[in-house]
Amino acid sequence: MKNEKRISRRQFLATCGAAIGAPYLIGSGVLAEAGRPGANERLTTALIGAGGRGRGLLDEIRRSKIADFIQCVAVNDVDENRLADAAKWESRWAKRPVTPYRDYRYILERKDVDTVVIATPDHWHAVQTVHAAECRKHMYVEKPACCTIEEGKAMVAAVSANKVACQVGSQGRSQPEAYLSHRYLVNGNIGHIDKVWCFHYPSPVDNNPVPDSEPPPELDWDMWLGPLRWRPYNRRYLPGSFRWMMESGGGQIRDRGAHVMSCAMWWMGADGTGPVSVEATGTSPPRGVWDSAVTMNVTYTFKNPDWVMTWNQQEGNAPPAEERKPGEDRIERPGYGAVYHGTKGTFTHWGGDGGTWAERKAREWVPPAGAKDVYRSPGHWEDWYEGITTGKKTIMNIEAAVGVANLCVLGNLSFLLGRELSWDQTKREIVGDEQARRLVGRPQRHPYHL
Amino acid sequence: MPEEKLSGAVADLIAKIRDKDPKVRAEARDNAGNVGAPAVKPLSSVMTDENFEVAREAERALWKIVRHAGRPKADSERKAVVTELIPLLGDIQPVRVRREAMWMLSEIAGDEAVAPVAAQLSDKELREDARMVLERLPGQRSLAALQMALKTVPEEFKINIAQSLRARGVSVPGLPSQKLVPTRKTDVKPTE
Numbered sequence: 001m002k003n004e005k006r007i008s009r010r011q012f013l014a015t016c017g018a019a020i021g022a023p024y025l026i027g028s029g030v031l032a033e034a035g036r037p038g039a040n041e042r043l044t045t046a047l048i049g050a051g052g053r054g055r056g057l058l059d060e061i062r063r064s065k066i067a068d069f070i071q072c073v074a075v076n077d078v079d080e081n082r083l084a085d086a087a088k089w090e091s092r093w094a095k096r097p098v099t100p101y102r103d104y105r106y107i108l109e110r111k112d113v114d115t116v117v118i119a120t121p122d123h124w125h126a127v128q129t130v131h132a133a134e135c136r137k138h139m140y141v142e143k144p145a146c147c148t149i150e151e152g153k154a155m156v157a158a159v160s161a162n163k164v165a166c167q168v169g170s171q172g173r174s175q176p177e178a179y180l181s182h183r184y185l186v187n188g189n190i191g192h193i194d195k196v197w198c199f200h201y202p203s204p205v206d207n208n209p210v211p212d213s214e215p216p217p218e219l220d221w222d223m224w225l226g227p228l229r230w231r232p233y234n235r236r237y238l239p240g241s242f243r244w245m246m247e248s249g250g251g252q253i254r255d256r257g258a259h260v261m262s263c264a265m266w267w268m269g270a271d272g273t274g275p276v277s278v279e280a281t282g283t284s285p286p287r288g289v290w291d292s293a294v295t296m297n298v299t300y301t302f303k304n305p306d307w308v309m310t311w312n313q314q315e316g317n318a319p320p321a322e323e324r325k326p327g328e329d330r331i332e333r334p335g336y337g338a339v340y341h342g343t344k345g346t347f348t349h350w351g352g353d354g355g356t357w358a359e360r361k362a363r364e365w366v367p368p369a370g371a372k373d374v375y376r377s378p379g380h381w382e383d384w385y386e387g388i389t390t391g392k393k394t395i396m397n398i399e400a401a402v403g404v405a406n407l408c409v410l411g412n413l414s415f416l417l418g419r420e421l422s423w424d425q426t427k428r429e430i431v432g433d434e435q436a437r438r439l440v441g442r443p444q445r446h447p448y449h450l
Numbered sequence: 451m452p453e454e455k456l457s458g459a460v461a462d463l464i465a466k467i468r469d470k471d472p473k474v475r476a477e478a479r480d481n482a483g484n485v486g487a488p489a490v491k492p493l494s495s496v497m498t499d500e501n502f503e504v505a506r507e508a509e510r511a512l513w514k515i516v517r518h519a520g521r522p523k524a525d526s527e528r529k530a531v532v533t534e535l536i537p538l539l540g541d542i543q544p545v546r547v548r549r550e551a552m553w554m555l556s557e558i559a560g561d562e563a564v565a566p567v568a569a570q571l572s573d574k575e576l577r578e579d580a581r582m583v584l585e586r587l588p589g590q591r592s593l594a595a596l597q598m599a600l601k602t603v604p605e606e607f608k609i610n611i612a613q614s615l616r617a618r619g620v621s622v623p624g625l626p627s628q629k630l631v632p633t634r635k636t637d638v639k640p641t642e
Contacts, residue, residue: 087638102636103632211502229553284510418517418518433521433522434522438586443585444582445578446628449627
């Protein structure tokens, strides 16, 4: 089925592929010209998790260069009100009926669905990615990839075994200033880098705690929980605030850490590697149901080559945002990013997700003859599309994404246990700590399992 | 348990966990690890406090104890905590306490917890947690308990046990995985 739907590389390069080579020289009017596949050659997609983020992702596709190559034919949510809203909204853009589903597995059964966009809470990412891969769907899945080490292993195995393209939503790697940062750093402009200091503001505290209660009638609470062990509904769990629950979200380190540390691993050439030790300290919330660390300091020690990355989640620790000239992109998210320390100087970037802003010296650096170049993403969606159509690795492929998510997972695990962890990157195992070793996976509720 | 009969550190912990000030409660919770096994039963009694914030902090303090006791080279502390947790699985305990105690045992217990956890498989409200905890508990005894459960649990729950056995690497013919079988229908109508 996928091969029949696959758009040839020639077709792809003739359209958005042309833009990959020079994305800022070709306007959208030119891109809309001939050479695109007809409507009946479009890939189909389905949205799994139709909350604000999921709907935002489909809006992003419509604004991207692949807008004409992909169309939504189904939406899923476990909240009937959100599902109805999403179906109605997507139907405005669709040339085919958009079918609503409460159970995403109906979507995976459909032979006419080529791809899925997964934007559910984190605790669903791994199960749905594995299921989608096993049903031979290409997938875009929101970050962080996994909630446990074992989930990550299963995701990598499923995507690889089924030969599908997976793009994980750490969009920072695809941003124009991320490319400039990467190129600046790999050309030795700040010398040998031995420390990356990531900064972020704290996770919030639930200042309006409420008792557990019955779920609202429109919500399928059992299916929202999915693989998580059962607990009573509490309206402070969702929507959105799942982010502050350790089991379903994991706080800022898993939310923005999966962006900022994604940039670091990419720019340091460290994808596929991992630390030898992880040590976290921090503070827990003084009240409320949310249990993610409010403040947090995590040290990741890498060996061969030796370098250290730290995650610093504190109030007021961000370096001042760079002043930008009129006409330059304004830094919209100065509260997080990273400072790279090298033997010849430092380099700072702000943001790290869909907004990534590089310090001026990287933006103004003119590569001399013989300078190293690095991969320049055509855009996160476009890169995924190229992965689907050509089989190339996506920029935030599942192996890299799991590697970054594992950093977040290990940081939280060290915080929860209150001790340093030793990590064997080759085996993806915690060493010398039986309790921690048991927590690299978690049993999943029937039938929502990997 | 009357607080006046508790030892100094435990009494102090319980009093602070019941304090009106959330900051006092949180500080007590964060320092509960060192109080250890003697605080397990008293804290479990507070887990059903009518003030849900107090109840939650008692539960989290108990988790602090479990996480502290599970550290490497602290085997005697770990065993002492396990010994205190197992009685919390008794029928007289509230479901909430039994459920949390099982999950705590899943992190630090060995074979001694297998039979008490397996006994929870007969409780419809707790059997799914018990099944998952047995899946996590390492060793042959927990595996044997799951294999035995496949013969003894009600028919409709056998598929759940099969899931755990597969996770433990055991082939279970005749009970295929249901993970890709859709079951939940929506009432939302397609938009034309």
